[in-house]
Amino acid sequence: EVQLVESGGGLVQPGRSLRLSCAASRFTFDDYAMHWVRQAPGKGLEWVSGISWNSGARYYADSVKGRFTISRDNAKNSLYLQMNSLRAEDTAFYYCAKDNTRAWGGFDSWGRGTLVTVSS
Amino acid sequence: DIVMTQSPDSLVVSLGERATINCKSSQSVLYSSNNKNYLAWYQQKPGQPPKLLIYWASTRESGVPDRFSGSGSGTDFTLTISSLQAEDVAVYYCQQYYSSPFTFGPGTKVDIK
Numbered sequence: 001e002v003q004l005v006e007s008g009g010g011l012v013q014p015g016r017s018l019r020l021s022c023a024a025s026r027f028t029f030d031d032y033a034m035h036w037v038r039q040a041p042g043k044g045l046e047w048v049s050g051i052s053w054n055s056g057a058r059y060y061a062d063s064v065k066g067r068f069t070i071s072r073d074n075a076k077n078s079l080y081l082q083m084n085s086l087r088a089e090d091t092a093f094y095y096c097a098k099d100n101t102r103a104w105g106g107f108d109s110w111g112r113g114t115l116v117t118v119s120s
Numbered sequence: 121d122i123v124m125t126q127s128p129d130s131l132v133v134s135l136g137e138r139a140t141i142n143c144k145s146s147q148s149v150l151y152s153s154n155n156k157n158y159l160a161w162y163q164q165k166p167g168q169p170p171k172l173l174i175y176w177a178s179t180r181e182s183g184v185p186d187r188f189s190g191s192g193s194g195t196d197f198t199l200t201i202s203s204l205q206a207e208d209v210a211v212y213y214c215q216q217y218y219s220s221p222f223t224f225g226p227g228t229k230v231d232i233k
Contacts, residue, residue, distance in 0.1 A: 035222070037170075045162075045170060045213055045224040059220035062121065095169055104217045106160035106175030113169060 009114030022096030033099035038092035124225035143214035158218035
């Protein structure tokens with residue numbers, strides 16, 4: 001069974017940076033696109049960013065464009081999200097999700113999430 | 121950006137009865153070159169990550185019970201639970217992956233009457 005484990009969340013002050021990681025296992029990582037999706041406590045899902053299988057395409061939500069950077073290391077089976085200039089509204093659970101294609105399809109596996117809290 | 125809307129916001133259905141959730145996109149998510157609708161449905165139970173139920177608008181994910189079905193094309197889509205079970209209590213989201221940003225609908229909460 002696919003395993004996705006996020007790490008790197010925590011409490012951070014507004015304006016600071018944080019880097020999330022997602023360790024993937026039990027599937028051929030470089031065959032699939034990957035995504036970050038967030039969910040503020042008690043709220044709905046918000047897609048944050050996606051990256052194609054070979055990093056050739058990277059997309060971002062308008063709310064994070066210019067502040068967040070998605071990347072992947074296929075040799076390490078890992079996905080990352082570098083978050084800069086964090087704001088209170090970035091507070092959320094951040095999920096790593098596997099696409100069911102090399103580019104864009106449904107998100108067929110999800111991690112348990114890591115909580116990011118932006119507060120002074 | 122494609123805006124996704126869902127109706128109703130919440131739904132209370134008796135055990136064994138049909139539940140129907142509607143999803144509408146602000147522009148078509150049908151890709152003409154392959155005749156596929158870039159639309160997925162997810163189920164999220166409290167304290168759990170979302171689970172993919174349906175992709176390409178009507179293809180059921182492996183392991184998903186056949187009481188779940190998806191239909192629709194273009195801008196209007198429906199998720200149907202043919203006979204609601206207690207374990208189906210959850211929030212259901214539609215999502216388009218036709219174009220970035222890959223937006224989700226606001227969710228529909230389903231409860232048992």
